[in-house]
Amino acid sequence: MMHRREWVYGWLFLSPALVFLFAFTHYPAVKTVISSFYSTPRGKREAKFIGLENYQTMLSDDVFWKVLGNNFWFAVGTIPISIGLALLMALWVNSHLRGRTLSRVAFFAPTVLPLIAVANIWMFFYTPGFGLIDQLRSGLFGLPAINLLGNPDSVLAAVIVVAIWKEAGFFMIFYLAALQSIPPVLREAADIEGASRGYYLRRVLLPLLMPTTLFVSVNAVINSFRLVDHIFVMTEGGPDNASSLLLYYIYETAFQYWQTGYAATLTVVMLVLLSILAIGQFFLFDRKVHYQ
Amino acid sequence: MQEITSKGQTIAVSDVSKAWDGVTAVDQVSLEIPAGTFTVLLGPSGCGKSTTLRIIAGLEFADSGAVTIGGRDVTYEPPVKRDLAMVFQSYALFPHLDVAENILFGLKVRRIGKSEQAERLAKTAEMLGLSDYLHRKPAQLSGGQQQRVALGRAIIAEKPVCLMDEPLSNLDAKLRNSMRTEIREMQQKLGFSMVYVTHDQAEAITMADQVVVMRHGRIEQAGSPRRIYEQPATRFVAGFIGTPPMNLIAANALTASGSGASLTLGVRPENITVGHTGLPAVVEHIEYLGADLLVECGVGEQRLLARLSGAHQVQTGQQVRLQWAPQAMHFFETSDRGRRVEAPAELVDALAGLVGQPD
Numbered sequence: 001m002m003h004r005r006e007w008v009y010g011w012l013f014l015s016p017a018l019v020f021l022f023a024f025t026h027y028p029a030v031k032t033v034i035s036s037f038y039s040t041p042r043g044k045r046e047a048k049f050i051g052l053e054n055y056q057t058m059l060s061d062d063v064f065w066k067v068l069g070n071n072f073w074f075a076v077g078t079i080p081i082s083i084g085l086a087l088l089m090a091l092w093v094n095s096h097l098r099g100r101t102l103s104r105v106a107f108f109a110p111t112v113l114p115l116i117a118v119a120n121i122w123m124f125f126y127t128p129g130f131g132l133i134d135q136l137r138s139g140l141f142g143l144p145a146i147n148l149l150g151n152p153d154s155v156l157a158a159v160i161v162v163a164i165w166k167e168a169g170f171f172m173i174f175y176l177a178a179l180q181s182i183p184p185v186l187r188e189a190a191d192i193e194g195a196s197r198g199y200y201l202r203r204v205l206l207p208l209l210m211p212t213t214l215f216v217s218v219n220a221v222i223n224s225f226r227l228v229d230h231i232f233v234m235t236e237g238g239p240d241n242a243s244s245l246l247l248y249y250i251y252e253t254a255f256q257y258w259q260t261g262y263a264a265t266l267t268v269v270m271l272v273l274l275s276i277l278a279i280g281q282f283f284l285f286d287r288k289v290h291y292q
Numbered sequence: 293m294q295e296i297t298s299k300g301q302t303i304a305v306s307d308v309s310k311a312w313d314g315v316t317a318v319d320q321v322s323l324e325i326p327a328g329t330f331t332v333l334l335g336p337s338g339c340g341k342s343t344t345l346r347i348i349a350g351l352e353f354a355d356s357g358a359v360t361i362g363g364r365d366v367t368y369e370p371p372v373k374r375d376l377a378m379v380f381q382s383y384a385l386f387p388h389l390d391v392a393e394n395i396l397f398g399l400k401v402r403r404i405g406k407s408e409q410a411e412r413l414a415k416t417a418e419m420l421g422l423s424d425y426l427h428r429k430p431a432q433l434s435g436g437q438q439q440r441v442a443l444g445r446a447i448i449a450e451k452p453v454c455l456m457d458e459p460l461s462n463l464d465a466k467l468r469n470s471m472r473t474e475i476r477e478m479q480q481k482l483g484f485s486m487v488y489v490t491h492d493q494a495e496a497i498t499m500a501d502q503v504v505v506m507r508h509g510r511i512e513q514a515g516s517p518r519r520i521y522e523q524p525a526t527r528f529v530a531g532f533i534g535t536p537p538m539n540l541i542a543a544n545a546l547t548a549s550g551s552g553a554s555l556t557l558g559v560r561p562e563n564i565t566v567g568h569t570g571l572p573a574v575v576e577h578i579e580y581l582g583a584d585l586l587v588e589c590g591v592g593e594q595r596l597l598a599r600l601s602g603a604h605q606v607q608t609g610q611q612v613r614l615q616w617a618p619q620a621m622h623f624f625e626t627s628d629r630g631r632r633v634e635a636p637a638e639l640v641d642a643l644a645g646l647v648g649q650p651d
């Protein structure tokens with residue numbers, strides 16, 4: 001039996017964290033769910049309960065479907081490549097190559113920079129006519145200028161590249177930390193048994209990195225919905241919503257069109273999507289993940 | 293299928309040196325390990341035992357000198373090409389693989405057939421008493437069981453050479469004793485050549501055919517445990533082997549004439565007895581060990597430790613007379629590397645006259 005005093009202490013210690021958690025996470029989340037069933041208040045007209053009307057609007061909203069599709073391709077384009085690159089860079093940096101410190105810094109730099117700054121750097125690369133890409137195209141191959149960000153067919157890809165550049169360095173840190181926690185004697189034991197580099201990678205390193213891969217991929221999925229800073233700087237979702245993502249669309253709906261009820265609905269959809277994805281990943285990976 | 297009991301192979305290390313950033317870890321080491329024998333590298337921490345072993349394994353490469361295994365020069369060959377097995381101090385088990393997969397790791401790398409894998413696994417697990425644990429992960433095993441898995445991985449392929457770097461140092465004393473016997477029995481049964489690193493002399497003495505005592509990256513002495521104990525080749529070996537090790541005092545401290553000025557006299561505590569005649573001494577400290585009694589005696593400025601039977605009744609401050617047989621005396625150079633030397637006859641006679649014959 002726990003003493004009453006201890007019980008009180010327990011709650012006292014928990015309360016600061018709980019207050020913040022409720023005030024800034026739980027309360028707004030619940031409020032959002034509630035708002036999604038109400039109309040947007042305008043002037044003197046109060047918000048009133050309208051049931052599923054916002055959800056019906058959403059289902060017939062072409063922009064919503066387009067943005068969701070964009071987000072899908074954005075996720076598909078960024079997640080596997082950034083994780084794969086992160087792993088490659090971590091393996092590279094972790095091995096005893098010359099210039100190790102330099103490459104660590106180089107790979108990590110994009111992570112330290114805020115995404116806004118990264119986006120500005122890439123704006124310089126992409127600028128039609130005198131950006132780095134066009135300079136190379138005309139200088140080396142004599143090709144005409146192209147406007148990668150102005151073309152609906154290429155804009156999403158251009159934005160994906162920026163996200164990969166930013167994300168890979170960040171995920172590399174986790175892989176690097178995980179690699180460094182693997183005792184080098186395992187490599188020696190494998191050497192004695194005659195395992196090749198590839199065999200060791202497949203049968204020892206990758207399985208031991210599984211917890212990191214799970215962690216990183218959950219983060220990558222969440223980030224693929226969360227990373228929109230560069231959209232503000234580079235494209236503002238255009239042209240023709242070709243580079244708009246779900247979170248950016250929520251921002252537009254809420255703070256540019258002031259349709260807060262509908263924005264709440266979109267937010268609920270995003271929360272549900274993220275939860276399903278995160279939980280799904282844990283179940284999917286669970287059997288393959290080795291925890292020490 | 294070929295006969296699977298392996299024959300050991302000769303290992304020869306000749307003139308091998310290895311330095312890191314100017315710090316010499318191994319200094320012109322030469323070593324012969326006859327096929328099928330058990331050799332122990334023994335020495336204090338940092339003396340280069342592990343480095344020597346790793347050079348034999350191919351995990352480290354010598355700066356100069358050569359390593360041959362079975363007459364084949366492998367100095368610059370990677371570990372795979374040396375056809376050997378190794379047990380690491382930390383066991384180096386793969387944490388994500390179960391016991392069976394850990395033991396089979398090498399066979400899987402070499403794509404040995406499934407049925408042969410199963411057969412060998414059953415045999416090895418049986419021998420090591422691991423049959424009930426084959427599907428456990430290393431984290432679910434005790435230290436001793438993990439140790440056995442590491443042994444299993446080393447012996448399953450029945451390689452002609454097996455290397456072990458302090459494999460028992462993480463186990464408690466009792467388990468260490470039983471594993472010692474088991475490893476020795478296994479080595480004799482399977483007949484591979486063993487190189488075994490330890491800093492525990494009891495381990496070295498009980499297991500080895502050949503003990504190699506190292507210090508500062510050099511070999512002080514290589515020989516059978518009996519030879520190392522009875523005829524230490526240097527002052528260092530004399531002061532390292534034995535519990536407690538040999539008494540080492542300036543030879544001229546005891547003789548009235550002061551002869552033997554540049555020599556060190558060594559006498560083992562267990563060779564000293566007390567009697568009615570002999571070297572006068574004062575008991576300064578007593579340590580009762582049950583069966584034995586460790587008595588520290590002062591002879592002038594010198595200290596001598598005697599290991600007597602526990603039945604002796606002595607008190608601190610008591611005057612005693614110490615005796616030992618002339619053949620229990622060892623002499624070493626005081627300067628230089630402290631090599632064992634033959635003492636001049638008159639010095640031996642003078643000392644023998646002093647301590648008399650044990651009565």
Ligand SMILES: Nc1ncnc2c1ncn2[C@@H]1O[C@H](COP(=O)(O)OP(=O)(O)OP(=O)(O)O)[C@@H](O)[C@H]1O
Pocket residue numbers: 312316317335336337338339340341342343344491
């Ligand atoms: N990778 C390395 N880099 C630099 N110096 C090293 C390295 N490995 C060993 N040394 C040095 O070489 C010397 C011998 O080391 P070694 O590991 O062979 O000693 P050891 O006899 O095995 O000692 P211990 O009983 O403590 O394991 C030590 O002075 C050690 O500091």
Ligand SMILES: [Mg+2]
Pocket residue numbers: 341342343457
């Ligand atoms: Mg060592």
